[in-house]
Amino acid sequence: MPRKASWQGPGLAAIAAEAEVSTSTVDRVMNGRPNVSARSREAVFSACARLGIAVPGVPKIDAPVAQRLLLxxxxxxxxxxxxxxxxxxxxxxxxxxxxxxxxxxxxxxxxxxxxxxxxxxxxxxxxxxxxxxxxxxxxxxxxxxxxxxxxxxxxxxxxxxxxxxxxxxxxxxxMNQFSAGAMAAYLMGRFSKVYEGSVILVASAPYVCQEQRESGFRRVLRAEFPGFHIVESIHSLDDPDSAYANMRRVLQAVPAPIGVYNTAGGNTGIARAISDAGLSGKTIFIGHEGSESSIRLLETGQMEAVLTHDxxxxxxxxxxxxxxxxxxxxxxxxxxxxxxxxxxxxxxxx
The missing domain is CATH 3.40.50.2300 (Response regulator)
Known part of the structure; x- marks a missing residue:
C-alpha cells in the first residue's frame, strides 16, 4: 500500500505564528491528521490564505474560499x-x-x-x-x-x-426561571376563588430550570397564599402519556385540587387527565412552553396560563x-x- 503523502511545504513556523497555534497543530492540519478542533483548523486555513500558502486539496485558496472556511x-x-x-x-x-x-x-x-x-x-x-x-x-x-x-x-x-x-x-x-415559578404561584392564587386547599406541583427529571421554578412557586405561595398546600407529583419521561398516567394516579389521591402547576413537559397529557376526572373549568392549570399544543389548550380553556420564553x-x-x-x-x-x-x-x- 503506498504511503500517504505528507505535506512538507515551507512556512510551518510562519503559519503557526500567524494562526496563533502550535507548529504541531499546523502539521496535523496540513497532513489531514485527526485530533484537531474545527476552530484550530479554520485558524490555520485562514492564516494560509493571508500568507498565500497553498493548502493540500485546495488548488488556490482565495478570499471567497477563506470566507467559507471561516464559517x-x-x-x-x-x-x-x-x-x-x-x-x-x-x-x-x-x-x-x-x-x-x-x-x-x-x-x-x-x-x-x-x-x-x-x-x-x-x-x-x-x-x-x-x-x-x-x-x-x-x-x-x-x-x-x-x-x-x-x-x-x-x-x-x-x-x-x-x-x-x-x-x-x-x-x-x-428566562429567569425563579421568576417564572413565582409568577405561576401569583396567577394561581389570583385565579382561585378559594383560599385553602391542595395544589399539585408537577416535576420530572433533575433540570435546574424546574428546580428554580419550584423554588419561586413555593416562596410566593408560602408568603401570599399560606392556605394552599402543595402536593408533589413526579413523572420521569416528560411526555404526554406518562404525564397523563401520573396525573390520573395523583387525582385519585387528591380528588379536588385548587390547581395544577406543571414545571415540566406533557401539558396535553395533564389536561386530558384533568378532563377525564371531570375537573375541567374547576381546577386551575398553569404550565410552560408556548408550543402549538399548549396554545390549543389555552384557546379551549383547558389551561389558564402558559409561561414561555423566546x-x-x-x-x-x-x-x-x-x-x-x-x-x-x-x-x-x-x-x-x-x-x-x-x-x-x-x-x-x-
Whole structure:
C-alpha cells in the first residue's frame, strides 16, 4: 500500500505564528491528521490564505474560499420533552436560513432516551469537531465534567433554557426561571376563588430550570397564599402519556385540587387527565412552553396560563455569544442578561 503523502511545504513556523497555534497543530492540519478542533483548523486555513500558502486539496485558496472556511459551526445538544425539542428545531431552522457566518447542527433526544454517560461523551466529541456547543440538558455529574472538558479546549458551551451553573459553562441564555415559578404561584392564587386547599406541583427529571421554578412557586405561595398546600407529583419521561398516567394516579389521591402547576413537559397529557376526572373549568392549570399544543389548550380553556420564553431570541443571542468568544471578544452584555417570562392566556395567543 503506498504511503500517504505528507505535506512538507515551507512556512510551518510562519503559519503557526500567524494562526496563533502550535507548529504541531499546523502539521496535523496540513497532513489531514485527526485530533484537531474545527476552530484550530479554520485558524490555520485562514492564516494560509493571508500568507498565500497553498493548502493540500485546495488548488488556490482565495478570499471567497477563506470566507467559507471561516464559517463557524455550532452543535445544539438537547435532552428535553417533545414540545421543547420541536420548538428548538424550528428556531434552529429559522436561524440557519438567515445566518451567513454561523451554522447550527441539532441533535435532539427525548427525556426518556437520556443516558448521562453517552450524552457526556457526545459533548466531548463535539468539542473536537465544532467551534461551540449549545446545551439544553439536565444537571448531571457526567454532563458537568464534559462541559468542563470542552471549555478546557477553548470550545465555549452555552446553556440555553435550563442552566448548569456548577459547571464551567461560558454562559446561560434564557428566562429567569425563579421568576417564572413565582409568577405561576401569583396567577394561581389570583385565579382561585378559594383560599385553602391542595395544589399539585408537577416535576420530572433533575433540570435546574424546574428546580428554580419550584423554588419561586413555593416562596410566593408560602408568603401570599399560606392556605394552599402543595402536593408533589413526579413523572420521569416528560411526555404526554406518562404525564397523563401520573396525573390520573395523583387525582385519585387528591380528588379536588385548587390547581395544577406543571414545571415540566406533557401539558396535553395533564389536561386530558384533568378532563377525564371531570375537573375541567374547576381546577386551575398553569404550565410552560408556548408550543402549538399548549396554545390549543389555552384557546379551549383547558389551561389558564402558559409561561414561555423566546426560543428564537435565545438561539440568536447564544450564537452571538459563541461567535464573540471564538473571536476572543467579550460578549455583549445584552445577550447575557436573563429575560422575564412571557405570559400567554387564551386572549394573547396570536
Amino acid at each position: 463557524r459551526r455550532v452543535l445544539l445538544l438537547s435532552d428535553a420533552g417533545e414540545t421543547l425539542n420541536e420548538r428548538l428545531a424550528s428556531a434552529v431552522g429559522t436561524f440557519n436560513r438567515r445566518a451567513q457566518h454561523l451554522r447550527i447542527d441539532a441533535e435532539l433526544q427525548k427525556t426518556s432516551d437520556f443516558n448521562a454517560k453517552t450524552f457526556a461523551k457526545r459533548i466531548v466529541e463535539a468539542a473536537g469537531d465544532y467551534d461551540g456547543i449549545l446545551l439544553n440538558s439536565r444537571d448531571d455529574p457526567f454532563v458537568r465534567r464534559a462541559i468542563n472538558a470542552a471549555q478546557s479546549k477553548d470550545v465555549p458551551v452555552v446553556c440555553i433554557t435550563t442552566d448548569i451553573p456548577q459547571s464551567n459553562r461560558a454562559a446561560y441564555v434564557g 426560543i428564537d431570541g435565545e438561539i440568536e443571542r447564544s450564537s452571538a455569544i459563541i461567535a464573540a468568544l471564538c473571536d476572543a471578544q467579550t460578549p455583549d452584555e445584552r445577550h447575557l442578561k436573563t429575560r422575564r417570562p412571557e405570559i400567554l392566556t387564551r386572549y394573547t395567543t396570536e
